[in-house]
Amino acid sequence: MKTAENKSRALGLRFTKTRRKVLEILWQSHSPLGAYDILDRLQEDSRRPAPMVVYRALDFLIEAGLAHRLSSRNAFIGCSAPEGDHEAQFLICNHCGSAAEVEARPIAKAVEETAASAGFHVHQRVVEITGVCPNCQS
Ligand SMILES: [Zn+2]
Ligand SMILES: [Zn+2]
Structure with a gap:
């Protein structure tokens, strides 16, 4: 989580509560999650957010190199090596x-x-x- 915070700060991006929560959910899961799986898990702590909120958080995390999108599964996964820039x-x-x-x-x-x-x-x-x-x- 520290790496995530440092990375978003370096990029001049705000690491909001939703973005943090989505990243935690991705890192807790060992398999890729679809956007609606993430929505369901977010709902456990609070009201169900709009899908757009989750998509925006995912875009942010991918942009920041903290998560990857798997096109073949239409799913998302936390990056296992967010410290450096890399091709996944x-x-x-x-x-x-x-x-x-x-x-x-x-x-x-x-x-x-x-x-x-x-x-x-x-x-x-x-x-x-x-x-x-x-x-x-x-
Ligand atoms: Zn297997
Ligand atoms: Zn990665």
């Missing part, structure tokens, strides 16, 4: 839905070079690899 790769299990964040620099580099040679300007480069995790294999 995820190993997503089709059985239990867990998503492990890994850092494979060669992949990031290859994506960067491929995009650059096509003259393409990259915004997001989250790589999602689906399969079966070690727990589910046994």
Whole structure:
């Protein structure tokens, strides 16, 4: 949480109560959460906020590098290494839905070079690899 606060301060962004709560919910979960799962969990402590509030908090957290969006699941997950800037790769299990964040620099580099040679300007480069995790294999 300290890292999160420092990061948002460095970016000149306000770390509001909702943003903090959403980040806590993401970090407590071991699998990716959809926006409505997050809404349900927020509701446990207070009135159910408008979905827009959650989407805005998620945008903020992604922008600040504290969370990632998994397009293939339409879900969100807390970043496991928010200290540094990095490209995220995820190993997503089709059985239990867990998503492990890994850092494979060669992949990031290859994506960067491929995009650059096509003259393409990259915004997001989250790589999602689906399969079966070690727990589910046994
Ligand atoms: Zn990350
Ligand atoms: Zn699994």
